[in-house]
Each structure stands twice: as C-alpha cells, then as structure tokens.
Amino acid sequence: MKLFLGTLMLSILLMSCAQESAQEEDAAKFKAVDVKNMDRSVKPGDDFNQYANGGWIKNNPVPDDKTQFGSFSILYDNNQIKLQELVLEAAEAHAPKGSIAQKIGDFYNSGMDTLSIDKLGMEPIVKDLEQIDAIKSNSELLPYIAEMQTKGSNSLFYFFGSQDDKNSSMVIANFYQGGLGLPDRDYYLSDDPRSAEMRTAYVAHIQRMFELAGCKADDAASHAKRIMALETRLAEASFTRLENRDPFTTYNKMSIAELQELAPQVDWKAYFTALGLPDLAEINVRQKPFIQETAKMLQEVALDDWKSYFKWNVINSAAGYLSSDFEQANFEFYGTMLSGQKVQRPRWKRVLGNTSGSMGEAIGKLYVEKYFPPEAKERMLKLVSNLRLSLANRIDNLDWMTEETKVLAHEKLDAINVKVGYPNKWTDYTDLKIEEGQYYQNIINARIFSFNEDIAKIGKPHDKEEWGMTPQTVNAYYSPNANEIVFPAAILQPPFFFMDQDDAVNYGAIGVVIGHEMTHGFDDQGRNYDKVGNLNNWWKEDDAKAFEEKAQQIIDLFNNYTELDSLHVDGELTIGENIADFGGLNISWDAFQKTEQAKTTDKIDGFTPQQRFFLSYAGVWRQNILDKELARRLKEDVHSPGDARINVPLYNMDVFYQAFDIDETAKRYRAPEDRAVIW
Ligand SMILES: [Zn+2]
Numbered sequence: 001m002k003l004f005l006g007t008l009m010l011s012i013l014l015m016s017c018a019q020e021s022a023q024e025e026d027a028a029k030f031k032a033v034d035v036k037n038m039d040r041s042v043k044p045g046d047d048f049n050q051y052a053n054g055g056w057i058k059n060n061p062v063p064d065d066k067t068q069f070g071s072f073s074i075l076y077d078n079n080q081i082k083l084q085e086l087v088l089e090a091a092e093a094h095a096p097k098g099s100i101a102q103k104i105g106d107f108y109n110s111g112m113d114t115l116s117i118d119k120l121g122m123e124p125i126v127k128d129l130e131q132i133d134a135i136k137s138n139s140e141l142l143p144y145i146a147e148m149q150t151k152g153s154n155s156l157f158y159f160f161g162s163q164d165d166k167n168s169s170m171v172i173a174n175f176y177q178g179g180l181g182l183p184d185r186d187y188y189l190s191d192d193p194r195s196a197e198m199r200t201a202y203v204a205h206i207q208r209m210f211e212l213a214g215c216k217a218d219d220a221a222s223h224a225k226r227i228m229a230l231e232t233r234l235a236e237a238s239f240t241r242l243e244n245r246d247p248f249t250t251y252n253k254m255s256i257a258e259l260q261e262l263a264p265q266v267d268w269k270a271y272f273t274a275l276g277l278p279d280l281a282e283i284n285v286r287q288k289p290f291i292q293e294t295a296k297m298l299q300e301v302a303l304d305d306w307k308s309y310f311k312w313n314v315i316n317s318a319a320g321y322l323s324s325d326f327e328q329a330n331f332e333f334y335g336t337m338l339s340g341q342k343v344q345r346p347r348w349k350r351v352l353g354n355t356s357g358s359m360g361e362a363i364g365k366l367y368v369e370k371y372f373p374p375e376a377k378e379r380m381l382k383l384v385s386n387l388r389l390s391l392a393n394r395i396d397n398l399d400w401m402t403e404e405t406k407v408l409a410h411e412k413l414d415a416i417n418v419k420v421g422y423p424n425k426w427t428d429y430t431d432l433k434i435e436e437g438q439y440y441q442n443i444i445n446a447r448i449f450s451f452n453e454d455i456a457k458i459g460k461p462h463d464k465e466e467w468g469m470t471p472q473t474v475n476a477y478y479s480p481n482a483n484e485i486v487f488p489a490a491i492l493q494p495p496f497f498f499m500d501q502d503d504a505v506n507y508g509a510i511g512v513v514i515g516h517e518m519t520h521g522f523d524d525q526g527r528n529y530d531k532v533g534n535l536n537n538w539w540k541e542d543d544a545k546a547f548e549e550k551a552q553q554i555i556d557l558f559n560n561y562t563e564l565d566s567l568h569v570d571g572e573l574t575i576g577e578n579i580a581d582f583g584g585l586n587i588s589w590d591a592f593q594k595t596e597q598a599k600t601t602d603k604i605d606g607f608t609p610q611q612r613f614f615l616s617y618a619g620v621w622r623q624n625i626l627d628k629e630l631a632r633r634l635k636e637d638v639h640s641p642g643d644a645r646i647n648v649p650l651y652n653m654d655v656f657y658q659a660f661d662i663d664e665t666a667k668r669y670r671a672p673e674d675r676a677v678i679w
Contacts, residue, residue, distance in 0.1 A: 010520040030494035032505035045666025052618035070623035111351030124440035146274035152447020155313035163481035168533035177290040188235035237293035263295035340628030358446030360470035390590035415531040417484035478520035508616030511588035519583030583679035610659035
C-alpha cells in the first residue's frame with residue numbers, strides 16, 4: 001500500500017493497473033512474433049497496430065471481470081498464479097506466530113474467510129463512526145484528521161515523506177491535495193455528459209452506502225447531498241492533473257510558522273502533535289491553494305456536514321474489505337459505473353492483491369528466491385549498458401543542443417543508477433501484527449505499519465537502497481530524485497523479456513522499456529532535475545526552447561489522434577510518457593544495430609530481424625479495452641492507450657519505413673521532414 005502519489009515515479013504503465021487474464025498461457029511458450037496474432041490483410045503502412053495485432057484483437061475480447069485485456073494481462077495472470085502458490089505454501093506451513101510465513105498465511109486466510117467477514121457486517125467500522133459522532137467542535141477536526149492519518153487513512157489531504165526536490169539527499173514531509181471520492185477534480189466541475197452522469201451516480205452511490213450502514217433513506221440522501229457539495233468545493237480548490245505535473249509550482253517548502261501564516265484558520269502545531277511529529281521543522285505544501293481552502297473550510301463549513309463527510313470517508317475506504325453487500329455495492333460504482341467492468345475478479349485474486357500490497361517485500365523475497373533466475377539479471381545489466389551507450393551517442397549527434405548542455409546531459413546519463421530484480425535490503429515486518437480471522441483489522445494494521453515506516457524517514461537522509469516497487473510488480477520506473485531506473489523481477493518475462501529468443505524481439509520489447517525509463521530522465525519533467533536528482537535548471541535557454549518546440553510537435557501528434565468517437569488522446573497530459581516511448585524506440589533500435597543479428601536480414605518465422613523488432617514492440621502494447629475504461633483513462637492516465645503507443649511513434653521513425661517498405665501511398669505516411677524526434 002505504498003503511496004506513489006507524491007514521489008514522482010515515471011513508469012511504463014498505469015500504476016494502479018491490476019488487470020489479469022482468464023486465459024492462462026504458459027509464459028515459456030509465449031512467442032514474441034506469431035502470425036496468428038496478426039492481420040495481414042492490412043498493410044503495415046496503413047495501420048500497424050491492426051497489421052501486427054489484428055488477429056489477437058479479434059480473438060481476445062475483454063473478459064467480464066476485466067476492463068481491458070492485453071499482453072500485460074497474460075503476464076500479470078501468470079504472475080498471480082505464482083504468487084498464490086507462494087502464499088498458499090505459507091498458509092499451509094502453520095508457521096510459528098510472528099514469523100513471516102504466519103503473517104502472509106493469516107493475512108490471506110483472513111481475507112478468504114467470507115463466512116466470518118459476512119457475519120461481522122459493518123461491525124469493524126462502528127467504533128470509527130462513533131468517534132466522529134463524538135466530535136464537538138470544528139477545532140477538533142484537524143487533530144481528528146491527523147489521528148486518521150496515523151492509521152493510514154488519508155481523508156481530505158495526504159501527508160507523507162519523500163525526497164526533497166531541491167535537496168534530494170534528504171527526505172521531507174509533504175502535503176498533497178486529496179479528499180475526493182471521484183477519481184479526478186474534473187468529474188465535479190466539467191459539464192460534459194459523462195462527468196454529469198458520474199456525478200449523479202456518485203450521489204446515488206453515497207446514499208446507497210449510508211443506507212447499507214443503517215441510515216434511513218431520507219437521512220442518507222441528505223448526507224449524500226452535503227458530501228457532494230463539500231467535495232465540489234474541494235475540487236474547485238484542487239490543481240488539475242496538468243498543473244500537478246509542474247515540478248516548480250508544486251514545490252513550496254516552508255516552515256511550520258509559514259504554514260500557519262499561509263492557512264491561519266486552523267492550529268497546525270496541534271495537528272503535527274496529533275500526528276506524532278511535534279517538532280517537525282518544515283513541509284513541502286504541494287498545492288498551496290488547496291491547503292488554504294481546506295483550512296478555511298475547516299473553520300466555515302458546518303460541523304454536521306464535516307461529520308457526514310468523514311463518515312463517508314470511513315465507509316468508502318472500508319467498503320472493499322467489509323461484508324459482501326458493502327463490497328458488491330462498492331464494486332458496482334467504482335468497477336462497473338466508472339470503468340464498465342461487468343463482474344468482480346475472483347475473490348482469491350482480490351485478497352492476494354491486498355496481501356501483496358500490504359506485505360509486498362515479504363512476498364517479494366519469496367518470489368525472487370523461487371522464480372528469478374540470476375542469468376536474467378546479468379542479461380539485463382548488459383542490455384542497460386548497451387542502451388546507455390546508444391543514448392550517449394545520440395546525445396552527441398543532436399543538432400538542436402549546444403555543446404555545453406550536452407556535457408551536462410552526458411553527466412546525467414552517466415550518473416543514472418540501475419536496479420534490477422529485487423532490493424539488496426528487505427523491509428523488516430517485525431512490527432506488523434497480523435492475526436487470523438481479522439481481515440479488516442489486518443488491513444488497518446498494514447496501513448499503520450506503512451505510515452510508521454514512512455514518517456520514520458522524514459528529516460533523515462534518503463536511503464539509496466530503497467525500492468518504490470516490489471519485485472513481483474509487472475512494471476518499471478524512473479525516479480527523477482534518485483536519478484535511477486528500476487526493473488522489478490516480474491517484468492523480466494515475456495512479452496518483455498525472452499530468455500531464449502532472438503535479440504530483435506528483446507530489443508523491441510524490454511530494450512524499449514529500458515530506453516523508455518532512461519528517456520524519462522530527459523522528458524519534459526525529468527529534464528528539470530540534475531544528475532543528483534535536484535530540481536535545478538541545467539539547460540541553456542536556447543536548448544530549452546528547442547526542446548519545447550520539439551515536444552510541442554509530439555503534443556500535437558497525440559492531440560490529433562482520435563480514440564473513441566470524438567475523444568482524443570490528451571497530448572499535454574501524456575507528453576512525458578510519449579517522449580519516453582519515442583526515445584525508448586530510437587535508443588533501443590540503435591543498440592540493436594550493434595548485435596550480429598541486426599547485421600543480417602535472415603528471416604525467422606517469415607520476418608527479418610528489423611521487422612521482428614517492431615512486431616515485438618507492437619506485441620507489448622496490443623490491447624482490447626472497454627469504452628468506459630478508455631474514456632476514463634483518456635482523462636486520468638498519463639500514458640497513451642496501447643494503439644496510440646504503437647501507431648504514433650512508429651510512423652515517425654525512418655527505419656520503420658525501411659523495415660516494411662512503406663512508401664508515400666500508405667495511409668499513415670509522414671514525409672521525412674515532418675517526422676518528430678527528440679532524443
Ligand atoms: Zn513511463
């Protein structure tokens with residue numbers, strides 16, 4: 001349950017992606033390039049996604065318990081099965097109390113014990129609701145929020161530690177906007193029909209949940225109305241997703257006295273005391289207007305409205321772990337209404353996800369011992385070093401960057417730290433208490449553990465051994481503050497990494513992922529950080545201007561890419577990820593050229609090495625997605641949808657045209673002088 005929100009981690013796919021497949025395909029048999037997945041009635045120059053993936057797209061509709069389905073899903077699913085085996089082994093070991101195996105086993109079993117969970121109903125949250133009823137005045141609200149945060153429940157705003165953007169060797173405290181039950185501020189404020197529909201459904205959902213919690217219909221409706229009004233005011237004070245991408249406006253380090261001046265309506269000293277940090281010296285207020293408005297509201301808004309709001313937070317954040325009536329209602333709104341998912345994932349997968357989310361590195365340690373071959377790490381390190389050389393070479397050859405800035409770009413590239421597989425140092429779970437038959441309490445205990453772990457870091461040097469993802473996570477990331485790229489063990493499997501297939505398919509998949517993560521150090525956000533991870537403008541003005549012009553070209557390309565009826569990709573929101581995809585492809589292609597295979601045109605399964613590179617890349621991003629989920633992601637996800645990740649960058653690469661003999665008669669042909677490239 002790590003909080004990713006404030007710590008900038010630029011990943012290869014949606015962070016909260018928890019998709020998996022019903023189709024269990026053996027990873028070892030996964031072919032990177034397979035004609036049965038293609039549609040050769042379409043020309044590669046007209047629609048490469050359809051050409052490379054048309055067969056697969058036709059034969060693999062989204063299963064009922066999912067909102068999207070792609071290559072990732074197959075890997076994710078295989079991984080779930082491995083994780084379940086580990087967890088069941090732990091559960092069956094009847095290990096001594098306090099051991100890791102006992103904790104993993106009891107956590108999982110407590111979640112699977114639906115008989116006990118259903119019998120308890122809403123019992124686990126009754127005390128929390130009574131505590132809210134006992135609040136007597138508005139001045140008690142902020143200390144109450146602090147107390148909830150110590151239990152890992154962040155209503156209204158988030159509090160957490162992260163590397164200081166301007167002094168990355170140290171960890172500082174942060175405030176980050178929050179408090180909304182819908183996934184984004186725009187749902188409250190936009191007048192498009194989809195947002196309006198979601199607002200109506202959300203109010204009905206709140207009412208339904210209060211009724212489940214024992215309220216009369218009239219009272220429940222009144223709660224819902226007032227909660228919606230309060231959240232709408234919070235939404236108005238919130239930054240947009242785009243504003244939150246700006247590392248400069250979200251850096252506002254101040255002393256507690258300055259915070260008191262910024263938002264004087266509440267007693268911040270009392271808040272930090274309740275949080276267990278009475279001597280905290282400074283804090284980075286990521287969104288100043290939000291904290292100002294929150295303080296005002298804590299003073300102005302009627303206490304009864306606040307009580308409704310905090311009760312809703314308790315019910316809403318617990319709903320997924322309570323009896324099946326709560327859980328099902330919660331799913332019907334957050335799964336079906338927002339994303340179109342028809343049925344819930346099987347319970348074992350949900351509980352497994354929560355177990356892995358709560359005790360990530362405990363399970364991760366077992367995972368790598370059993371499933372991660374040391375040869376994979378060696379091969380990865382070699383690939384990373386080849387990719388680093390090819391990016392260095394590309395920097396030397398840039399025609400838009402001055403020599404002075406190039407020197408600093410090289411320094412930053414050379415300094416990128418690489419982590420592969422798993423951490424050298426594991427989290428110690430001694431202080432985490434897990435008991436059988438106490439699912440909800442176990443969830444809370446894990447949140448408390450995570451909160452304590454987090455605040456213990458504040459005010460101390462950043463620990464370079466720390467990982468922001470667990471080894472069993474199918475993803476990868478770049479951290480601008482640490483200037484490092486990180487590849488968890490679980491991504492080193494097909495369709496990314498093929499231990500025994502040719503170089504072309506590996507460079508087209510995991511090679512591009514490596515290049516993607518490296519490029520994040522030089523995307524529109526990452527380029528603002530220097531080689532030690534400080535927010536520090538190392539660019540000459542003309543170079544920055546040239547970069548921005550080139551980035552604008554990519555923004556325009558995606559803004560013009562239509563997905564669903566009139567919906568298009570948001571070129572500005574996705575620019576960082578798109579720059580990383582463009583860079584990843586070019587860098588990996590160059591590195592691939594140094595291999596023996598790239599010097600030949602020997603076909604495998606009917607395709608040249610050059611063609612296999614691009615087909616393998618397209619295989620990574622093939623996807624079917626529900627309309628509702630697509631509409632949601634176009635608003636919220638900084639990553640472009642799979643088809644755009646294929647069909648936009650490739651038609652901007654000269655070598656792609658050569659590999660498939662594409663000429664100017666092709667539908668997606670772009671003239672050489674119009675092709676975008678930055679890195
Ligand atoms: Zn990324």
